[in-house]
Amino acid sequence: MKLMKRILVGAGTLVALLLVAALFVQKEYTVQRQIIINKPKAEVFGYIRHLKNQDHYSTWIMTDPAMKKSYRGTDGTVGFVYAWDGNDQAGQGEQEITHLTEGQRLDVEVRFIRPFRSTAQTPMTTEALSPTQTKVTWGMRGANPYPFNLMHLFVDDMLGQDLETSLTTLKTILEKPHFTHN
Numbered sequence: 001m002k003l004m005k006r007i008l009v010g011a012g013t014l015v016a017l018l019l020v021a022a023l024f025v026q027k028e029y030t031v032q033r034q035i036i037i038n039k040p041k042a043e044v045f046g047y048i049r050h051l052k053n054q055d056h057y058s059t060w061i062m063t064d065p066a067m068k069k070s071y072r073g074t075d076g077t078v079g080f081v082y083a084w085d086g087n088d089q090a091g092q093g094e095q096e097i098t099h100l101t102e103g104q105r106l107d108v109e110v111r112f113i114r115p116f117r118s119t120a121q122t123p124m125t126t127e128a129l130s131p132t133q134t135k136v137t138w139g140m141r142g143a144n145p146y147p148f149n150l151m152h153l154f155v156d157d158m159l160g161q162d163l164e165t166s167l168t169t170l171k172t173i174l175e176k177p178h179f180t181h182n
Contacts, residue, residue, distance in 0.1 A: 029141065033138060035168065037134050039134060040132055045102075045103050045106075048126070048136065059166045064089060088115065091113070093114070095111070108122045121141050121142065124136065
């Protein structure tokens, strides 16, 4: 009986400490990663502006090859929506192109439904470093209410790693000798 009491007191103390710690964690988070791709900016932007192309490089989309997908609008233009419904790892949600600065910036809002409701902004930008080199920056920013904001202590490592993997895959695709953008 004493052991059970100690376990309960220990668990209660841990929960209380986590709730107190969450009081001091920001409710907003921002994660961003970059990569240099050896292709002209117009070619890189022409590829990333189409959300359906994420099927080939986004780590998150690749978590469930059998996920159901649906689309509304014209891909690569403001208002296009890419919706998905996948396994427990992929979850369910949709992403929408909300703003486009031709050749420079793609603003996408991601609305998660499952495993939990949340909204995030995921901008992608391209910057020409030379006529044949482009820096791509992909980020994610959002917010979570107390006490879920405690996850923000780990979000940079978790999401950052996924962004890095996705950008590396994007680079591999675009730098293939036979790659041509349609």
